Amino acid sequence: TSTGDQEGEVVSEKKVALNEAQLKDTLKKFIGDITQIPPMYSALKFAGKPLYEYAREGIEIERKSRLIKIYDIKLISIEESIITIEVDCSKGTYIRTLAEDIGETLGCGAHLKGLTRTQTGNFKLSDALTIEALEAMSMPSREKVLLPTDALLEGLSSIKLTMAQTEAIKKGQSIDFISENDKEVRLYSASGQFVGVGQPDLQGRLFPKRLIANIL
Incomplete structure (x- = not known):
């Protein structure tokens, strides 16, 4: 797509014929130190202005590649043309760009359908509580689960x-x-x-x- 995610316009379509072994071999190629070119639809600034504003005006800005690190990629599921992966990566990684690069390597193209951050630093999504859950707790119970x-x-x-x-x-x-x-x-x-x-x-x-x- 034009934005690398579901919000953009479809710019090309190709048939998808993937198998688990092929996917796993491809994903392994992205583990380690790799370079990425930040997407135009990003908050990265050029001359004090976010790149996405230039993109909306149809202006392409030359971006320098950045070194990032992918510690691990796990294939979670394959459902027709949709694959779900879990990525452990360094700060500054653009998952949308990673999805596009994986699609390009596979030869079929790809865009990001959805993204969930499951952990940052020592904070895990699995440990999170909703505001509603906190409000329903007594003060002593709330103090036990809130982090200092x-x-x-x-x-x-x-x-x-x-x-x-x-x-x-x-x-x-x-x-x-x-x-x-x-x-x-x-x-x-x-x-x-x-x-x-x-x-x-x-x-x-x-x-x-x-x-x-x-x-x-």
Whole structure:
């Protein structure tokens, strides 16, 4: 299709004659480091303007290929001309482009029919609850299933502050901190309470970057 998904116009049609072995062999070719050219119908910006706006105006912008990584692809099902796959991929992967590239390799063409993100980082769709389910719970039950704020930052290193350091950070002051890099860190008080995110420099100082309100 013109957009690589169901929203676009059909630009070509070919007969589909696929078997499971052929599909699995083709999918294996996409595992590992591969390059992708971002689709025109994407939020990627050119000169401050999203590419999809240019696409709607009929303007084609030259895009540079990007290196992404496909950790794994599993064939889930084949139903006539529709195949369902599960993809474990790096950030920045365009699944719509992957679908088109797989179709091109198979020789029949393809577009993306549907997309469900089942996991990002440590957060899984299978662990999710609806707003309605949460509203139906008692407050104690709700508190048991809701994740703490710092669960979003598990990829960052963490440090425990002394009481004096915590007070300084709360006041927006920097503290002594030796770091080998300037990557953000999670900050915790001496009692283990999440304080916020700190930004170290390479001159032995740590600055508060984002703090949690009402720190005890």
